[in-house]
Amino acid sequence: MVETTIRSFRFTLDPTADQEMNLTRHAGAARWAYNWALGHKIAAYDLRRAEISALIESGHTEASAKKATTVRIPSKAAIQKHLNRIKGDSRRHLPEPQAYGPHPPCPWWHEVSTHAFQSAMTDCDTAWDNWVKSVAGKRAGPRVGMPRFKRKGRARDSFRLYGIGLRLDGYRRISLPRIGSVRLHDSARRLGRLITRGIATIKNVTVTRRGSRWYACVLTEVTDASPPTRARRAGGTVGVDLGVRWLITLSRPLDPAVPDSDTTPNPRWIERDARRLRKAHRRFSRTVRGSQRRRRAARALGAIHARVAERRAGHLHRLTKRITTTFDVIGLERFDLVRASASARGTVEQPGTNVGVKSRFNRLLRDAALGETRRQIDYKARRYGSTVVHLAPGTPTNAICSSCAWENPPPRLGTDRFACGKCGLRVRRAVNSARNIERLTHRSVHVAPDTEETRNARGVVSSDASPAPNATTGKREGPQGSPRRSNPSVTGSTPVESETATSAGIPITR
Incomplete structure (x- = not known):
């Protein structure tokens, strides 16, 4: 089956000094265009609010006032059209400001590609x-805040180019409009x-600086x-449990010949460079704001x-690719990472307990990047033809015995062993x-032809062995729908999660 997908390839650039200055100029132009568009909005x-x-105050209702107002939030097309009229041109002789009026906002626009301006306004x-x-x-998803201005030195230097000038010059160079042919640090074979x-077509290229390196x-x-x-x-179904330790x-093992390949310890990348980070933070804190030494x-x-982020990303990419290319059906347990990594400090009236332990746990949880791991498994499964099944939140996978399906009391925090x-x-x-995740995933995909159908992560319709959320519970379940500890069929009571999210708020019309 022929399928068209969007795939990205990231390469490390090795620009010359002039090319690096040109890349910095394009990133600054994109940041300026974003702030210009955001300021107008x-x-x-x-x-409009005024x-x-x-x-x-004059007697209108809120709904009628929103319909009667004549102010509209300008779009990218209107903002760009206005900018083209007043941007000026440094290649021409400009009269004095008193005769010309205000200074043109960007007379240097011809020094960079116009795609840097347009893509930044589109992002805005x-x-x-x-x-x-x-x-x-x-x-x-979570609530998104109002866009903020990008500040030089804080916002990541980035810009996007597209057009007919994007092409590969062999396997070690890439051609970018207005920048030229830039050498690649790695191969684009x-x-x-x-x-x-004729299988792939380049759509656009996003150039970003991270640390001291540029990436395309x-x-x-x-x-x-x-x-x-x-x-x-032949890999079959596998259950994946994500954690901190x-x-x-x-x-089941990734390699049947290696029994220990079923577990991957947390590398703890931040702790590996903790000494260097402490020294770098001390040097930074002893500098004067605005000085060259501080920069x-x-x-x-x-x-x-x-460097820590690159090592973490490379390790996750290698691991998730091997999982998605080894197994046919992958089961994942969905849980709220934001709530799990919340602070335990509490309030002044009700202070929290074990704040130091929870703080270290939160640091290790963020360093593990479990959300990024789930994201990579999701999109790589679609790429390689695997199926991902997400179990609903709250599934007691750590309390059910995987051998006899007996529901044990929840384990104490920090306990690494399970005893039935x-x-x-x-x-x-x-x-x-x-x-337990593997067994629930197998039941969700292959069992229960008489229940309503749900869609898995790839959009494929699969039968779900669990009853509907509003269905009447069976006689072997507890009064609140939760299984009793003597119920060995508890593994069939977990539905596949459907992606829904709602939130309340006041709509803003454009």
């Missing part, structure tokens, strides 16, 4: 729409072969007709954080959870 929004308030439109939809309750075969993320449209491998089809625990210390500190009170099974708690 905020000004129009404030004017006019609506005046109409309400996207950020504004996300905020409006989040306030109106039309956007899933995989992408080059896909383009030569090439977004391509790939037409993939490769069938799933025999080894992946053990980053990933599988219900050098900030660059050194950012380079360490960038009925059959006497003693294993690591993560291993027991992974086995």
